[in-house]
Amino acid sequence: MNKKKEQELVCLTEQCLKRYWEKDCEVMLSYCTDDILWTGAEQKEYIMGIEAVRKNFTELMSVIQPCIISNGEFIVVQNTGNACTVSGRYLVETLPEAGYFLQAEQRCTFVWERINDEPRIRHMHVSNPIGEMKIVEGSRFVNEMGRMAKKYMDEKIHTINRKKIVVEGINGKVFFINESQILYVEAKLRNCDIFMQNGEVIHGKMSFADFEKNLDEYFVKVHRSYIVNIQHVTVIRFCELVMSNGKVIPVPQKKYAKVREELMKRHI
Known part of the structure; x- marks a missing residue:
């Protein structure tokens, strides 16, 4: 792929994640191939096939809080002509309507392939640094303050002052x-x-x-x-x-x- 198409995939990766954390997973799903492999942060999130991934995403949309992503750093780490791998890291931050403050880092890898000259996702992997996001057993979303959440609170206090x-x-x-x-x-x-x-x-x-x-x-x-x-x-x-x-x-x-x-x- 040329540089223009590389940049298109970098922007699409960012857009898919942005919409996902706004609780709209359909944008990301619309780019997935039928045999998509999704590897998420939860232990059981090693899922293959568009319908199984759609079911998992739909369940998550009912429990995650609305968030924004910021400070994204996305790069192309592989370009083999018809396939391209985009990796990145970014911050996830809760919106005010969540009722509490949270800021945490995530990393991602998206494997894109051009099929009939259209960009499609073959594999998605999203994870958090070990110990970064603390989750109570049985919960589907963060509800304890980790290191980044504390930093976020400290910055909010500093902003006021x-x-x-x-x-x-x-x-x-x-x-x-x-x-x-x-x-x-x-x-x-x-x-x-x-x-x-x-x-x-x-x-x-x-x-x-x-x-x-x-x-x-x-x-x-x-x-x-x-x-x-x-x-x-x-x-x-x-x-x-x-x-x-x-x-x-x-x-x-x-x-x-x-x-x-x-x-x-x-x-x-």
Whole structure:
């Protein structure tokens, strides 16, 4: 497969997982071959055949909590022409309606094959690091706090206590900005644009370098013109990041390995 088709399969893998954790397993199932092999985190989840996998997924949808995935890192580890293997890791995080906080890491491997020039999944494997997600015996979902859940709670508390930054806008207005609401900052000549979680863009009358000095450890300079809030990075892929608002931030090839390592270290 060429690079374009490789990237298509990386995006499809991410989309299938995103929809699954939104409690919609049909997207993932629609790509599966009839003889699909599913290997899940539970001991009994070594299941072959689309109907058996569908039954397992349907049971899971009735008990799992609605979640989002973030900080996905997906790579192609094998490309044999007509088949392609995508592996990755990402964070699963409960939505507020779940009634409690949970954040945990998962790893995955998807084996794709093009059949009649259409992408199909031959094998899926999803697992958690040992000891990461604690499950009470007889339960189908996490209900005790593991290491990542504790980290998530600590970060939520830190977010509440994070300082506000005072920024003068080029229009003369003064803004009191909560750091946790900043998605990313972009250099604009001698000033900078601050992109907020609510969609607002603040045109700051401050240099990019001076604004960087005000930020805490949750911000990383990934490009000479971009600083990102790592809490709002959803995907890391070669030479770019994807933010929670869909914005793609470029990462220079020479800096990519270092930036990826830094973001993964701070998040996990």
